[in-house]
Amino acid sequence: MSAYILETRDLALAYGGFRAVDGVSLRVKAGTIHSVIGPNGAGKTSLFHCLTGGRKPTEGDIVFDGRDVTRRPAHARVGIGMARSFQVTSLFQNLSVRENLRLASQGRDGDRALAFWRPVSAGRAHLERADRIMERLNLSARANAAAGDLSHGQQRVLEVGMALCGEPKLLLLDEPTSGMGIDDIPVMTKLIADLGRDHTVMLIEHNMGIVMSISDTVTVMSRGKVLVEGRPDAVRADERVRAAYLGEAG
Amino acid sequence: MVPLPKGVWGGTTPAVLAILALLPVAVPSATLATEILIFAMAALACNLLLGYGGLLSFGQGLFFGVGSYLAALAMIHLEVGLVAALAIAVAAGAAVATAVGWLAIRRTGIYFVMLTLALAQMGYFLAYTLSKWTGGDNGLLDVPRPPLALFGVELASLDGAYAYYAFVAVLFLAVYVGARRVIDSPFGSTLVAIRENEARAAAVGFDTRHFKMLAFTLSGAVTALAGALYAMLINYVPLDNVAIAMSEHIVIMTIIGGTGSLLGSLLGAGTLVLVGEVLSAIWPRWPLLLGVGLILLVMFLRRGLWGGVESLIARYRRRGEAAE
Ligand SMILES: Nc1ncnc2c1ncn2[C@@H]1O[C@H](COP(=O)(O)OP(=O)(O)OP(=O)(O)O)[C@@H](O)[C@H]1O
Ligand SMILES: [Mg+2]
Numbered sequence: 112m113s114a115y116i117l118e119t120r121d122l123a124l125a126y127g128g129f130r131a132v133d134g135v136s137l138r139v140k141a142g143t144i145h146s147v148i149g150p151n152g153a154g155k156t157s158l159f160h161c162l163t164g165g166r167k168p169t170e171g172d173i174v175f176d177g178r179d180v181t182r183r184p185a186h187a188r189v190g191i192g193m194a195r196s197f198q199v200t201s202l203f204q205n206l207s208v209r210e211n212l213r214l215a216s217q218g219r220d221g222d223r224a225l226a227f228w229r230p231v232s233a234g235r236a237h238l239e240r241a242d243r244i245m246e247r248l249n250l251s252a253r254a255n256a257a258a259g260d261l262s263h264g265q266q267r268v269l270e271v272g273m274a275l276c277g278e279p280k281l282l283l284l285d286e287p288t289s290g291m292g293i294d295d296i297p298v299m300t301k302l303i304a305d306l307g308r309d310h311t312v313m314l315i316e317h318n319m320g321i322v323m324s325i326s327d328t329v330t331v332m333s334r335g336k337v338l339v340e341g342r343p344d345a346v347r348a349d350e351r352v353r354a355a356y357l358g359e360a361g
Numbered sequence: 362m363v364p365l366p367k368g369v370w371g372g373t374t375p376a377v378l379a380i381l382a383l384l385p386v387a388v389p390s391a392t393l394a395t396e397i398l399i400f401a402m403a404a405l406a407c408n409l410l411l412g413y414g415g416l417l418s419f420g421q422g423l424f425f426g427v428g429s430y431l432a433a434l435a436m437i438h439l440e441v442g443l444v445a446a447l448a449i450a451v452a453a454g455a456a457v458a459t460a461v462g463w464l465a466i467r468r469t470g471i472y473f474v475m476l477t478l479a480l481a482q483m484g485y486f487l488a489y490t491l492s493k494w495t496g497g498d499n500g501l502l503d504v505p506r507p508p509l510a511l512f513g514v515e516l517a518s519l520d521g522a523y524a525y526y527a528f529v530a531v532l533f534l535a536v537y538v539g540a541r542r543v544i545d546s547p548f549g550s551t552l553v554a555i556r557e558n559e560a561r562a563a564a565v566g567f568d569t570r571h572f573k574m575l576a577f578t579l580s581g582a583v584t585a586l587a588g589a590l591y592a593m594l595i596n597y598v599p600l601d602n603v604a605i606a607m608s609e610h611i612v613i614m615t616i617i618g619g620t621g622s623l624l625g626s627l628l629g630a631g632t633l634v635l636v637g638e639v640l641s642a643i644w645p646r647w648p649l650l651l652g653v654g655l656i657l658l659v660m661f662l663r664r665g666l667w668g669g670v671e672s673l674i675a676r677y678r679r680r681g682e683a684a685e
Contacts, residue, residue, distance in 0.1 A: 163564070165564075184563075184568075185563050185564060186563045186564075186566050186567055186568045186569070187568070189564075189565060189566030190566060194564075194565075195564060197561075197564075201558060201560060201561045201564070202561065203553075203554055203557040203558050203561065204557065204558070205557060206553070206554070206557060210550070213550075214550060214551065214562075214565065215565040217550070217551065217565075218551075218562070218566030219565075219566050220566070221567065221568060222568060222571055223547070224547035224548060224550075224551045224567065224572075225547075225548050225571060225572065225575055226546060226547050226548060227542075227543045227546045227548035227549065227579065228542060228546065229546050230368065230542070230545055230546060231545055231547060231549075231550055234547055273561070273564075273565060276565070277565060277566060
């Protein structure tokens with residue numbers, strides 16, 4: 112088995128005539144935290160949509176864990192070990208925290224949840240996983256609260272937890288700190304660093320503090336293309352990266 | 362104290378048992394009581410789609426009609442017994458609903474609703490056109506009500522109104538308990554998840570189309586069972602059974618009772634059948650009042666009659682706690 116859990120080749124995604132992802136080839140080494148950064152509109156989320164199956168790439172292919180998953184629908188990628196969180200919080204707002212996590216655990220088994228004759232309580236493994244992850248997220252005290260009633264910071268943590276319930280080999284997190292208050296960010300940073308010990312993590316993030324402190328590799332995207340890739344300190348020092356961010360500001 | 366039964370036999374099931382026992386004496390006739398249960402069954406099936414799956418289907422009348430026609434035709438032409446006729450209706454309802462679901466779930470929102478409507482309309486015209494079989498406008502006459510028999514052994518005649526009520530009540534209980542099991546299953550909980558947030562449900566690994574289709578299959582099976590029982594009740598299959606108005610009727614019962622609550626469906630069906638019975642004797646334009654009632658309900662009791670009952674209970678409890 113190769114050391115890379117994910118490889119893309121010349122990946123492109125066009126919205127109409129506009130190429131949001133424009134020929135991206137990258138490789139994610141198993142067991143690392145690999146961050147993707149870049150100015151607003153660089154195509155980071157669009158890249159994630161392709162990787163997770165939310166959208167079909169218009170060109171190129173994706174190999175995950177030794178198999179071509181380019182045309183595999185999103186739900187079918189969970190069972191082989193991919194899970195994602197969303198930039199814009201996407202939870203089951205009216206359901207309890209525990210039920211959110213239980214459903215996410217159940218999703219790992221896909222169509223086996225079609226069993227309409229079995230009580231939910233028979234799926235003990237799902238309940239246990241939900242409780243274990245709730246503990247890890249520090250949300251046990253809010254187990255029975257509706258997800259929509261959590262604070263924004265807690266909702267972001269739950270958003271990451273939902274992906275965790277898929278017991279993925281590769282965890283794709285799209286701006287987990289988006290909209291979070293300054294007080295909550297260290298909690299999230301610690302959580303992600305912690306997850307990086309058991310999973311390969313791909314992370315989109317605007318917060319440079321987090322990116323530089325926990326990443327093994329950083330890919331910088333700009334206008335749909337990979338601009339620079341390397342270790343955090345090398346990327347930080349790169350002139351082109353500075354120019355890209357400045358270009359956005361100016 | 363005796364511990365309360367848990368699971369599908371606990372909760373609202375004892376209340377349903379009590380209602381089943383009291384209904385034939387509480388309403389003017391056993392026939393009316395039977396009609397209530399039959400429509401409650403159809404509303405229950407609609408509720409699975411609408412209340413739990415968030416799927417507004419106007420195909421319910423089609424499934425009801427398919428059950429009515431197929432059970433009646435099987436009894437008339439193939440001379441099958443009661444159990445076989447019901448089984449045929451259930452299988453046909455499941456098959457037709459699966460097909461309707463398979464097509465309709467390719468779209469969401471308003472387009473989904475329009476597809477169910479269009480397919481139901483096609484079913485209606487098909488029944489109208491096949492008048493050699495369905496009787497067309499005149500309806501299918503002389504539908505028998507065979508005795509309850511298993512393996513050729515006759516167990517009970519269902520000719521009496523009370524005997525037939527008892528038979529339907531047993532089936533209703535089975536459907537009710539079954540529906541509670543379905544709601545509380547991995548499948549039911551996933552259906553709710555899809556209603557809440559389909560994109561997230563797909564992202565955590567569910568192929569949402571499979572779940573929606575199964576919801577249609579189950580709903581169609583139960584609705585067709587209700588249709589077959591209705592044909593045997595009135596010994597007749599009017600073309601109305603398969604009309605859009607039947608779908609409307611079933612959907613309105615479900616909403617009046619309260620979506621997302623199984624007991625609500627019984628309440629909704631009971632209310633509509635009873636109100637219709639009483640008002641139609643006084644004033645033939647009574648559906649006008651029904652319209653007004655529906656408007657008030659949607660504006661002031663968003664969770665339906667059962668939602669209203671629940672908030673009353675909650676208020677009563679709170680007052681009880683405050684008094685202590
Ligand atoms: N559904 C869509 N249809 C058309 N254009 C889109 C769509 N989604 C994104 N875009 C465009 O594609 C480009 C890349 O968007 P994307 O969301 O991938 O960027 P991003 O790097 O994630 O940005 P941000 O940091 O703001 O989240 C943007 O110019 C955006 O306007
Ligand atoms: Mg983005």
